[in-house]
Amino acid sequence: MVTIVKDIDRINELLRQYKGCNAQLWAYSVSLRRMAIRLWMDINGEQFLLLTAGTRYIQGYIDRENADITVREAVNEHNERIIIISDESADFKVIAGGGLILARGDFSEFNMHFDSLFDMEKAIFE
Secondary structure, eight states: OOEEEOOHHHHHHHHHHTTTEEEEEEEEOTTSSSEEEEEESSTTSEEEEEEESSEEEEESOSEEEEEOOEEEEEEOTTSOEEEEEEEGGGTEEEEESSOEEEEEEEGGGOOSSGGGSSOGGGOEEO
16 A cells, blocks of 8 residues: 655654665656655565656656655745755755655556556545
8 A cells, every 4th residue: 555745854763764766856847846756675575666746857867676755845036935845865856846646556556657646535644
């Protein structure tokens, strides 16, 4: 079953457990405004998808090993709330203005098509 996490502190707590994981830009909308970053330790086991909306900026490689992803909220020069997903050691950064959730589940529970990555009606919200 897929679990959805919205709280940034809880997301970072989970991401600390995944320090050293593999990370990959996994799925995205045609405009790149919505995207999913896939994180995993075991290719066949539990995985995380960081889903962004309103993506404004992308920097860095699209996949890497030994990732150390963190998430933080900030306010930009226009006084708008933004989300920054980063891996400082890999010079990776995504900035999004429309929000973020973390979906947690077994790889078999995630679909390949961006608009149906998982069954939202069966998801549990943490």
